[in-house]
Amino acid sequence: MSTFPIKILDFKSAHMFFITMDVEGKKQQKISELIIKDHKKIEDTCSNEIVAVRYNDQYARANILETIVNDQSMVKNYNCWLIDFGQRIICNIIYQLPKYIQNIEPNCKIASLSNFCYLNSILELGIKGSITSNQTCCASSGVIKCTFDLISTSDKIVFDLKQEIANVLLIGDLLIHKDDTILSLSEQLERRGLITRSESVFQASSGS
Known part of the structure; x- marks a missing residue:
């Protein structure tokens, strides 16, 4: 829909964080x-x-x-x-x-990344041992740490708006500008195995 610079006021989780478009105050x-x-x-x-x-x-x-x-x-x-x-x-x-x-x-808006589930890594002990990732509604400490690591060193943060609900909740993605690089927070979290954005997940959940 649109993109605009924002400032993060408080990051609770990727499902709920608080932003303002009043970047300069x-x-x-x-x-x-x-x-x-x-x-x-x-x-x-x-x-x-x-x-x-x-x-x-x-x-x-x-x-x-x-x-x-x-x-x-x-x-x-x-x-x-x-x-x-x-x-x-x-x-x-x-x-x-x-x-x-x-x-x-109000200057403050509630924001959320769009279409994702958290992943919870579980170590399964056996003859070989393996690590599997199960879907969960709870954000891991890894999600919080990864986000803070990215935004704390950013030059600018832009919100890529996909959907707006009741002029209060903004759903989309965070685009993190650093030097000459633009990183999508959703892509970075998915690459680290912290969330999944598989379409089959949402098709299955919507049919239940």
């Missing part, structure tokens, strides 16, 4: 400036409201996932999801925001 800087001009400290809020919190010496927008009250001191803490940073934090002060700031599209 200009949109986030503008949001922070708006919050500074127009926010008000509050004690409580509706569950569906977006609020502001302090994060890394700046203001950030957040959804409140849970309000935690200390039984002895009755002090409230808030378990918050930072909608522009893809991070979860605990804070004790929240700020009310006007609707025009709440309604700005």
Whole structure:
């Protein structure tokens, strides 16, 4: 569909990681400036409201996932999801925001590689001994390590979008630029025996 530069905010697994297209942080800087001009400290809020919190010496927008009250001191803490940073934090002060700031599209998007299954290598002991790879829904430490090794030394990361769901979930591939080389993360993981992209896997699973 399209390709665009991105910054990875947090990599949980190849099935779920968080990215932003605001690579240079200009949109986030503008949001922070708006919050500074127009926010008000509050004690409580509706569950569906977006609020502001302090994060890394700046203001950030957040959804409140849970309000935690200390039984002895009755002090409230808030378990918050930072909608522009893809991070979860605990804070004790929240700020009310006007609707025009709440309604700005979040910088953070959920992303996933397309059409793959993880492989779990199992050593079968016998006369000769062999290693087989079984399909699994759990990412191995090898998937995480391989990805971090590639992205940590990259010059630029581009997302190759194949499908978008509800303007929230982006499905595609990561294209990692380093020097004069472009590496597909899916191809690199498959080459290392960490995932499979065999079409027969998905045909079989869709028919069950």
